[in-house]
Amino acid sequence: MTRNLSRSPLAVDFPAMPVIAGVELAGGRAGFYAGERDDLLLMRFSPGTTCAGVFTRHGVGSAPVDWCQKQLRATGGRSVRAVVVNAGCANSFTGHAGAKAAERVATAAAKAVGARPREVMLASTGVIGVLLDDRKVTAALPAALAALTDRSWERAAGAIMTTDTFPKGAAALAHVDSHPVRIAGIAKGSGMIAPNMATMLAFVATDAAVEPRALQALVRLMTLRTFNSVTVDGDRSTNDTLLVFATGQSGAPPIAKANDPRLADFAIKLEAVLLDLAQQLVRDGEGASKFVKVSVSGAKSEASAAKIARTIAESPLVKTAFAGEDANWGRIVMAAGRADEPVRRERMSVAFGPLWAARDGHVVSDYSETAMSDYMKNAELEVRVEVGAGRASWTMWTCDLTKQYVAINGDYRS
Amino acid sequence: MTRNLSRSPLAVDFPAMPVIAGVELAGGRAGFYAGERDDLLLMRFSPGTTCAGVFTRHGVGSAPVDWCQKQLRATGGRSVRAVVVNAGCANSFTGHAGAKAAERVATAAAKAVGARPREVMLASTGVIGVLLDDRKVTAALPAALAALTDRSWERAAGAIMTTDTFPKGAAALAHVDSHPVRIAGIAKGSGMIAPNMATMLAFVATDAAVEPRALQALVRLMTLRTFNSVTVDGDRSTNDTLLVFATGQSGAPPIAKANDPRLADFAIKLEAVLLDLAQQLVRDGEGASKFVKVSVSGAKSEASAAKIARTIAESPLVKTAFAGEDANWGRIVMAAGRADEPVRRERMSVAFGPLWAARDGHVVSDYSETAMSDYMKNAELEVRVEVGAGRASWTMWTCDLTKQYVAINGDYRS
Numbered sequence: 001m002t003r004n005l006s007r008s009p010l011a012v013d014f015p016a017m018p019v020i021a022g023v024e025l026a027g028g029r030a031g032f033y034a035g036e037r038d039d040l041l042l043m044r045f046s047p048g049t050t051c052a053g054v055f056t057r058h059g060v061g062s063a064p065v066d067w068c069q070k071q072l073r074a075t076g077g078r079s080v081r082a083v084v085v086n087a088g089c090a091n092s093f094t095g096h097a098g099a100k101a102a103e104r105v106a107t108a109a110a111k112a113v114g115a116r117p118r119e120v121m122l123a124s125t126g127v128i129g130v131l132l133d134d135r136k137v138t139a140a141l142p143a144a145l146a147a148l149t150d151r152s153w154e155r156a157a158g159a160i161m162t163t164d165t166f167p168k169g170a171a172a173l174a175h176v177d178s179h180p181v182r183i184a185g186i187a188k189g190s191g192m193i194a195p196n197m198a199t200m201l202a203f204v205a206t207d208a209a210v211e212p213r214a215l216q217a218l219v220r221l222m223t224l225r226t227f228n229s230v231t232v233d234g235d236r237s238t239n240d241t242l243l244v245f246a247t248g249q250s251g252a253p254p255i256a257k258a259n260d261p262r263l264a265d266f267a268i269k270l271e272a273v274l275l276d277l278a279q280q281l282v283r284d285g286e287g288a289s290k291f292v293k294v295s296v297s298g299a300k301s302e303a304s305a306a307k308i309a310r311t312i313a314e315s316p317l318v319k320t321a322f323a324g325e326d327a328n329w330g331r332i333v334m335a336a337g338r339a340d341e342p343v344r345r346e347r348m349s350v351a352f353g354p355l356w357a358a359r360d361g362h363v364v365s366d367y368s369e370t371a372m373s374d375y376m377k378n379a380e381l382e383v384r385v386e387v388g389a390g391r392a393s394w395t396m397w398t399c400d401l402t403k404q405y406v407a408i409n410g411d412y413r414s
Numbered sequence: 415m416t417r418n419l420s421r422s423p424l425a426v427d428f429p430a431m432p433v434i435a436g437v438e439l440a441g442g443r444a445g446f447y448a449g450e451r452d453d454l455l456l457m458r459f460s461p462g463t464t465c466a467g468v469f470t471r472h473g474v475g476s477a478p479v480d481w482c483q484k485q486l487r488a489t490g491g492r493s494v495r496a497v498v499v500n501a502g503c504a505n506s507f508t509g510h511a512g513a514k515a516a517e518r519v520a521t522a523a524a525k526a527v528g529a530r531p532r533e534v535m536l537a538s539t540g541v542i543g544v545l546l547d548d549r550k551v552t553a554a555l556p557a558a559l560a561a562l563t564d565r566s567w568e569r570a571a572g573a574i575m576t577t578d579t580f581p582k583g584a585a586a587l588a589h590v591d592s593h594p595v596r597i598a599g600i601a602k603g604s605g606m607i608a609p610n611m612a613t614m615l616a617f618v619a620t621d622a623a624v625e626p627r628a629l630q631a632l633v634r635l636m637t638l639r640t641f642n643s644v645t646v647d648g649d650r651s652t653n654d655t656l657l658v659f660a661t662g663q664s665g666a667p668p669i670a671k672a673n674d675p676r677l678a679d680f681a682i683k684l685e686a687v688l689l690d691l692a693q694q695l696v697r698d699g700e701g702a703s704k705f706v707k708v709s710v711s712g713a714k715s716e717a718s719a720a721k722i723a724r725t726i727a728e729s730p731l732v733k734t735a736f737a738g739e740d741a742n743w744g745r746i747v748m749a750a751g752r753a754d755e756p757v758r759r760e761r762m763s764v765a766f767g768p769l770w771a772a773r774d775g776h777v778v779s780d781y782s783e784t785a786m787s788d789y790m791k792n793a794e795l796e797v798r799v800e801v802g803a804g805r806a807s808w809t810m811w812t813c814d815l816t817k818q819y820v821a822i823n824g825d826y827r828s
Contacts, residue, residue, distance in 0.1 A: 060751030060759050128744035129777045233730040316647040324824030330542035337474035363543045403817040410738030
């Protein structure tokens, strides 16, 4: 069921990751895949670790997402001691039996790390509609427990991959009230590819001390500008999960409010880590050959700018034009116009990178097809759209739509 | 600039078309294409012909759409004497100069048919951002005028084609108060493919006598269930235009209100013609190999059902699964759930044609991959989704997403 896809041409190398005091990780083998590969991630956190979570707003949801949301509501995110993630089965659309299977995994993991079940977070990624065989997970827990180290980030990132072609990690150093703190995270996802192997998952940890309510407020806001501002194919999963853990082991003072000025540098660096991970999802977009930044300005509101940017970034005609290295500004205008948001035709402008194609509702007089074609050969592209209706702007990141995307997703499941 | 695409495997033959008293048509050559092909359509209507129009809600619009909307507002659709359509140039995003070019075409056509400019409707399809060379159109008008006949429907349908691989026509016989009336229409479009060659255009004529306000009310409502319920790639054009003309030459009594019971049979038949034309657009979807009916039931409202159906019908993952003949019901669940509309997971059911894949939130116990695979080999497919949140339903028609779609749209413009 694993696919031997070659590494994305847009891939980036796995970065050097810091040790985060209070965080241990291990990859393991639960056996959801036939071949020799990890498919289990166990993370253990020191007592007092706080947690914030953002989950799919998908109407169907899944057992592990339901579990996390329920426990975070119950505990307020004040204490999380472990997270267990499996690849190969999403445990989504599996009803009451799926919920029970998730609960058994949490209970077993809680026992293993010496915590209560509600202090264990869960995530699953893989086939929809197949009940999780929780015995596979629980049988693999002891070995994972024994393998925990504070340096296993890359193996951890590999264990949660499905159709990903490279492991995704990001890290940063920040300061809280002059105390250095560290941030590290991993993610997986390469387009929503259920029910084969689905889902965006991201797990980020820091040794800063942040009260759960403040952490939740930060993460929710940042998600809009990072994970919610990238798109591969517009589809989203029943299992999408972002969890951020703060162990408080750095010695930096605990921060209770999201708008505490001592948290400013941390907030900037955390957002950078989230954006880096989110962009890596696009870089691993199925079949992607171009990484494209879509910047919209002159919109009536940020929400309007975001909707226009998303409409452009998800338009099949825009994405196929990028695949064809075609500076097809007409398709950009078309997509911007069909977002059902205010635009002023006579003020619309479109640029590819540094090159204006159209300004104020007209093609530019010195339009050069040669210069445009040269620019479009780059693997990383930017398209800028000014819509002339106001002062708000938004940026989205997307990839192109290639024949390879269709080949990957048009294959039989079996 | 024309493409030699082979005829869609989902194509239907051009039907036998009736003569509509008061309607004459001619194809012509304005020379927007290098090769030998028609690219101009002239239709002439008898005095007293009423007209209803539905246009793109695209934020950018185009000069011919602006023209039609302005004149229909001015005249109330009480008298339209001609329509002039060109393929090869959309005259969109061309500012004041584009509006002037459109006006010159209308003025020349009005003179040719002995009418006022505001009695002339216009439509253009083709490259965005290129000013219409109206002299090409006006120079070709005399020959078109001389060629007018009441039987040129198929040539007319061919003249407005861009990337279409077959001409599209539909016709019906109806009765108004026991008087026979005829309905005939043509359309073009195969996915929104601007700025190469864009746009859905449809022109339908009847010899029934219907007051313009009643005709407008009927056509607006029917558009929701026909042209607005088909999708190829979710993109829409700056130039989309549907015009319906009623000559009143049948001898049937004139009808002033859309809800007049004498109009009931006519309304049913007109909607059938519009739906037939709309479905032919999907059958000619770029690269399409499957024609797919998406039926959603159990939604909270018709609007909710329509949004869920559209989300399924436009999901790249669903569409690539159809291309791969994969009965991938998990992707259907995923797409239904991400429409941000009420669904009840434990009551959701999915069927492919006669075969249930999931019922009430679970995969069916007698699920047969073999039976599913056999069904998916059909060129015409239906997927039914029950979402368990209410009693409303909606139907959309779409096609699959193939490598050929990417190839067609990823080519260079030049």
